[in-house]
Amino acid sequence: QKEVEQNSGPLSVPEGAIASLNCTYSDRGSQSFFWYRQYSGKSPELIMSIYSNGDKEDGRFTAQLNKASQYVSLLIRDSQPSDSATYLCAVRGGTSYGKLTFGQGTILTVHP
């Protein structure tokens, strides 16, 4: 079983729709959870971090964390073509203190 697993995608949504990206992790002791956006040929950009159960909203982005289910998600409301990118879920803590474990990424395409 992969340590951090994301829905494989690619995910295609129309402009203005809600994009939902999902991530599960295996280390129950994980403490911190991050979403990075990576455009093709560019480096990862941190867009959300979440540390406690529940929802965290920042503009059009909402991160949701459920530690009991070992599940973290990212919702993008009013999706724009500029949101088209690979989204990486990263998990820190538990047995790998300080180290991030990345999922394989989900490619999101927002079409006009």
Add this chain to the structure above:
Amino acid sequence: DAMVIQNPRYQVTQFGKPVTLSCSQTLNHNVMYWYQQKSSQAPKLLFHYYDKDFNNEADTPDNFQSRRPNTSFCFLDIRSPGLGDAAMYLCATSKGGLAGYNEQFFGPGTRLTVL
């Protein structure tokens, strides 16, 4: 603006010819990381420095070395690049502390081509 800077952005080297990639940061973070990312793969951690303490990943080849002469700078040395070392190399930083390592911020990356 505080940032992570990597130089060069693109590096072409020959098979077996040593190469050094550099990273500098103005965030005053005490943790610096080097990742390797190949096409369509997740970033793979090579090693990191917590202050001056070097932490190598178990599966990082000996061909990869690192130096951190001061808080702001960190270097990645590839002693004898092979064709399989062609990748994007990412530097990241974070603020360490009692709560553990926090959010990591990436530089723009160096794209390495090995001929």
